[in-house]
Amino acid sequence: MTKLIWMSDPHYTQEGRVLGHDPRARLDAAIDHINTHHSDASMCLITGDMVNRGTHEDYAGLRKKLDTLSMPYCPMAGNHDNRTLFKQSFELPETCMQDFIQYTIRTPQGLIVCLDTHKTGSDAGEFCQNRSAWLTKTLRDAGTTPVFLFLHHPPIALGLPMQDTENMENGQAFVDLISGFTCVKYVFMGHVHRPITGTIDHIPFATMRSVLYQAPPPRPEWTWKTFTPSAEAPCIGVIQIVNSSVIMQYDQFCPYETGVLSG
Numbered sequence: 233m234t235k236l237i238w239m240s241d242p243h244y245t246q247e248g249r250v251l252g253h254d255p256r257a258r259l260d261a262a263i264d265h266i267n268t269h270h271s272d273a274s275m276c277l278i279t280g281d282m283v284n285r286g287t288h289e290d291y292a293g294l295r296k297k298l299d300t301l302s303m304p305y306c307p308m309a310g311n312h313d314n315r316t317l318f319k320q321s322f323e324l325p326e327t328c329m330q331d332f333i334q335y336t337i338r339t340p341q342g343l344i345v346c347l348d349t350h351k352t353g354s355d356a357g358e359f360c361q362n363r364s365a366w367l368t369k370t371l372r373d374a375g376t377t378p379v380f381l382f383l384h385h386p387p388i389a390l391g392l393p394m395q396d397t398e399n400m401e402n403g404q405a406f407v408d409l410i411s412g413f414t415c416v417k418y419v420f421m422g423h424v425h426r427p428i429t430g431t432i433d434h435i436p437f438a439t440m441r442s443v444l445y446q447a448p449p450p451r452p453e454w455t456w457k458t459f460t461p462s463a464e465a466p467c468i469g470v471i472q473i474v475n476s477s478v479i480m481q482y483d484q485f486c487p488y489e490t491g492v493l494s495g
């Protein structure tokens with residue numbers, strides 16, 4: 233059995249608040265929870281939007297906090313990230329692409345593949361020819377080894393009015409690529425700040441709440457002009473993989489009130 237911890241969208245800032253939330257307090261609570269209850273996990277995967285503003289100070293502060301995790305962590309890029317500063321801030325596996333934050337990690341239960349869907353200067357994501365070619369080769373080479381994909385931007389619309397305009401551009405090509413490989417067993421995605429599950433073609437997927445602030449369900453329909461974070465508590469995912477089967481628990485790591493600022 234391989235046990236993984238999954239957190240998403242910490243939107244870390246070294247100072248100030250983000251949409252009425254304190255990113256330091258929320259990340260501290262997540263790390264404390266993980267170290268207290270899940271130190272037996274083999275790694276923590278973080279599906280993007282590592283920082284909110286993409287400054288050197290924010291990455292340095294984030295790295296300092298993440299280094300207190302009792303397990304190795306695997307950071308990924310989201311639309312709020314800066315790829316250059318990201319690469320300067322984190323040590324990435326030897327399997328990482330030269331120009332992107334895309335890499336693999338072998339586990340006894342299969343291959344973890346962390347993807348880079350960041351598009352410079354855009355809130356929408358992309359998966360370009362270079363990244364597609366790398367993933368195609370990785371999946372071919374995997375053969376019958378089970379593969380578990382982690383990425384930031386969903387390649388399909390998930391029924392969220394605003395964020396669905398900021399999904400992966402040309403997501404259908406990505407869907408066509410992964411659905412052609414039976415080794416792909418599960419897709420884990422960030423970006424939407426909500427827990428959603430379903431299938432992409434025949435492949436099961438899950439999304440994750442943000443460590444920081446949550447997106448409301450689409451009722452009533454909202455836009456960034458009307459957006460207000462919902463008063464829902466954050467959570468992490470606790471993933472167990474056994475013989476290609478995936479079990480994922482949504483695990484609330486603190487009360488909603490932790491790190492919520494008034495005024």
Ligand SMILES: [Fe+2]
Pocket residue numbers: 241243280281310423424425442
């Ligand atoms: Fe985010």
